Amino acid sequence: MRRFLAAAGFLLAFAGAAHWVVPMGREALALVTARDDAAGIADLQLAGVLTPERVAQEVDAALAEGDGEMAASFVELAQARGIPVSAERRARAALANAPGATFVRGAGRFGQGFLTGEAEDLAGLAGATAGDLTVWGDVRDLGREAWHWASGEPVDRLMVNLAGAGIVATGATYAAFGTPLTLRAGLSVLKGARRAGVMGGRLAGHLATTLKGGSKAAAARLVSDLGTAGTRAGTRATFAGLRHVDDAAGAARLRRLAEVKGGQTLAVVKTLGRGALFVTEAMAKLAFWVMAAVLNLFGLVSSFNAMVVATLRPLWKKKPRRSPFLPA
Incomplete structure (x- = not known):
């Protein structure tokens, strides 16, 4: 008994x-099991933190700050996960992202960013990135660094390397009728991230080491991954993800997340931070x-x-x- x-x-x-x-x-x-699949990691971790209350809070906060892109990303993410969003919030997010409203707000700053490469906000950063998609943006940045050198000021060698590679990539893009477009876009993303201060020191060091080691193929893959992420998820979402990218493996994870989530990527990174790409910290x-x-x-x-x-x-x-x- x-x-x-x-x-x-x-x-x-x-x-x-x-x-x-x-x-x-x-x-x-x-x-x-999903540690190498950023999209799978995001789906599993969102299940525990993304609630209807959290979505409503994030959308309201973004709209209060005039951030229509963030609000729209959260609405899209909520709809993809079957989380209800009120019709009033959806309408406000759509209105904030209407082409006319965004154009009026950012036309001048976009032009300034395109011409000078300097940006104080997202509109200016978009203009600087658009300039990078042409030879003008790379010539502009090379000229600026040359002026720094002539004036005895510090020269950003990484920016010089990126601008030089951008000129070559732009020529190859036109010659191949747009074939290496992701490489060209990736260089623009990296230059924009460098200007905006969202590129971590580890990623910059990894790029420099890769280029010094002569592994141009590895550097090209990293840049292409970022270009794909920017094309699928947008420049801002890619910049947000770049804060957590330290090497080529991290860039590949960001590309995977952007390919699967698209416009939801910005909201995913905002919600999970580094957890959107990695689970090593909690292993x-x-x-x-x-x-x-x-x-x-x-x-x-x-x-x-x-x-x-x-x-x-x-x-x-x-x-x-x-x-x-x-x-x-």
Whole structure:
């Protein structure tokens, strides 16, 4: 009886713990399995944080700041995940992104960014990036760095390298009728990120090391990945993701996220931050939950087996043994 009660107690304890240990372990295992798929990581992590209340809060905050792009990204993300958004919020987000409204707000700053490459806001940054898609933007930046050199001021060698590569890429784009367009777009993204200060020191160092090492193919893949991300998700979303990119692997993850999420990418990065691309920071915690779930399942099976054995033990009949010394 004592064995039965002990086994039953363990079974109840493991069953109670399974209510929260097993689901957490299953979620952790899914995250660990999807660690190389940024889109899969984002989907799994959004399930726990993106609620209707969070969406409404983010949309209202973006609209209050006049940020129609962010509001529209959250509306698109919510609709893709089946989260209800009020008709009034959808209408306000659509109105904030109407072509006429955005043109009136940013036409002058766009032109200034196109001509000078200097930007104080998103409209100016868009103009600077548009200038980069032509030879003008690269010549402009090379001329600026040449003036810095002649004046004895510090020269941004990475910007010089990017502008020089941009001239070559632009010529190749026209010669091949637009074939290497993602490479050209990626260079524009990197130059814009450098000007906006969103390119981390690790990524800049990785690019410099890659170019010094003569691995031009690897550098071209990284730039093309960023170009694809910018084409699919937009320049601003790519800049937001670049804050968390340190190397070519991170650029590939950002490209994957942009390819799958498109216009939702900006909202995804705003919600999850670095967690939209990586799970390495939480890997130890995830491994703990996987192990806890496995041990819990093992405990359930073992305690159930012990309880069954304790229940059937009294029913077993022991056969009397014959002494080997007794005559047959």
